[in-house]
Amino acid sequence: MNSEASHLKLPPLKLGKLTVETPVVLAPMAGVTNKAFRRLCREYGGGLYVTEMVTARALVERKPESMRIIEHDADEQIRSIQIYGVDAVNVGKAIRLVVEEDRADHIDLNFGCPAPKVTKRGGGAALPWKTDLFTAIVHTAVKEASRNDIPLTIKMRKGIDDDHITFLESAKIARDAGVAAIALHGRTAAQHYSGTADWDSIAQLREAIPDVPILGNGDIFAAEDAVRMVEQTGVDGVVIGRGCQGRPWLFGDLQNAFEGSSERIRPTLSEVAAMIYRHAELLVETFADEYKGLREIRKHVAWYFKGYPVGGELRAKMATVPDLETFRELLGQLDHSIGYPGAAVEGSRGRAGSPKKPHLPDGWLNSRILGDAERLGLVEAELDISGG
Ligand SMILES: Cc1cc2nc3c(=O)[nH]c(=O)nc-3n(C[C@H](O)[C@H](O)[C@H](O)COP(=O)(O)O)c2cc1C
Numbered sequence: 001m002n003s004e005a006s007h008l009k010l011p012p013l014k015l016g017k018l019t020v021e022t023p024v025v026l027a028p029m030a031g032v033t034n035k036a037f038r039r040l041c042r043e044y045g046g047g048l049y050v051t052e053m054v055t056a057r058a059l060v061e062r063k064p065e066s067m068r069i070i071e072h073d074a075d076e077q078i079r080s081i082q083i084y085g086v087d088a089v090n091v092g093k094a095i096r097l098v099v100e101e102d103r104a105d106h107i108d109l110n111f112g113c114p115a116p117k118v119t120k121r122g123g124g125a126a127l128p129w130k131t132d133l134f135t136a137i138v139h140t141a142v143k144e145a146s147r148n149d150i151p152l153t154i155k156m157r158k159g160i161d162d163d164h165i166t167f168l169e170s171a172k173i174a175r176d177a178g179v180a181a182i183a184l185h186g187r188t189a190a191q192h193y194s195g196t197a198d199w200d201s202i203a204q205l206r207e208a209i210p211d212v213p214i215l216g217n218g219d220i221f222a223a224e225d226a227v228r229m230v231e232q233t234g235v236d237g238v239v240i241g242r243g244c245q246g247r248p249w250l251f252g253d254l255q256n257a258f259e260g261s262s263e264r265i266r267p268t269l270s271e272v273a274a275m276i277y278r279h280a281e282l283l284v285e286t287f288a289d290e291y292k293g294l295r296e297i298r299k300h301v302a303w304y305f306k307g308y309p310v311g312g313e314l315r316a317k318m319a320t321v322p323d324l325e326t327f328r329e330l331l332g333q334l335d336h337s338i339g340y341p342g343a344a345v346e347g348s349r350g351r352a353g354s355p356k357k358p359h360l361p362d363g364w365l366n367s368r369i370l371g372d373a374e375r376l377g378l379v380e381a382e383l384d385i386s387g388g
Helices: 035-044 056-060 064-069 088-100 124-129 131-146 167-177 199-208 223-233 250-258 269-287 290-305 312-318 324-332 372-382
Strands: 013-015 018-020 024-026 048-055 080-084 106-111 152-157 159-161 181-185 214-217 237-240
Touching (some): 035 048, 048 056, 048 106, 080 088, 088 131, 106 124, 106 131, 152 214, 167 181, 181 199, 199 223, 223 250, 237 250, 269 290, 290 312
Parallel strands (some): 024 048, 048 080, 106 152
């Protein structure tokens, strides 16, 4: 880390009437950023902690899982939620429900999901290509949220692929609609999570839209990456996804970095074991069900122990752990004399994969305006979706 980076200080992030003291956002991650994980992250540092995404239609229908997703702990100061929808009517209704029932202080809209089953219907990252649809959704969303002065933000990718880049145009539409901030993940849908995020596109967005806070997203795996992104792009805040998987303390490092301190958290294996156990306990509480909570912790095992010398057999047992008592016993078998392993724990983590040609509805790219048949197909782009 260079000395200049360690002295970078960022002002708080302003989102409409809200102030986020540390300009750091926990990226919405389906299956990850539930109440339990947000609590662990919040305990380390300031920031904005967004729920997993909820689909507009399921929320309007008050599906129990959707109502669970948008719940917050009583001490979450900014109750932030993310909504995904494919039509202005349902998105508007979902936001109206949230606003009228006072269920959130900030709402983000997800336009970044690259999953083939979603883009092949025209949803997720395929949607901003249809400028009329995108405009209608964002305008309606801002209007509904403004009834109670709730800041509405959007999160998107660069576009569908390198030949169909949409972010600058989408950002202008969103700005004109009155969004409170714009987050850009510097990848196209075709890239999925492969390669490296293009921070130059984030800098380009910052320059093109000087009057709305811009949040940069993609490949921040350490506080130093966040500082570099701010320096390279001039963004007002950073959005962290995979980098905090199995490392909620990253938010402590980020707060330190943005306060100009070079202090970093370097947990020993014992400390990691205590953290994952606590995570499991919180998941049991969140799902009000020990079995469900433990089923949820399984995917976190590999993330927490990445780079720590933990034997394959023990890892495998922890990845199928049935209850808290067994989990405690297994964690007790770790070698508690092991300190922080250094580089093995750092660097990229989580989803990676390879680029894939985006699946799109037939003829989707032929027009920027939504056709009637395409509108019908979109309905299914909201079913069975997870992730961005
Ligand atoms: C497991 C997982 C779930 C995700 N779910 C969502 C989601 O619900 N909404 C969303 O906008 N993005 C979602 N994303 C994308 C992230 O918010 C983020 O944009 C992406 O991971 C890039 O940031 P990173 O490089 O910091 O991970 C998800 C990503 C992962 C890895």
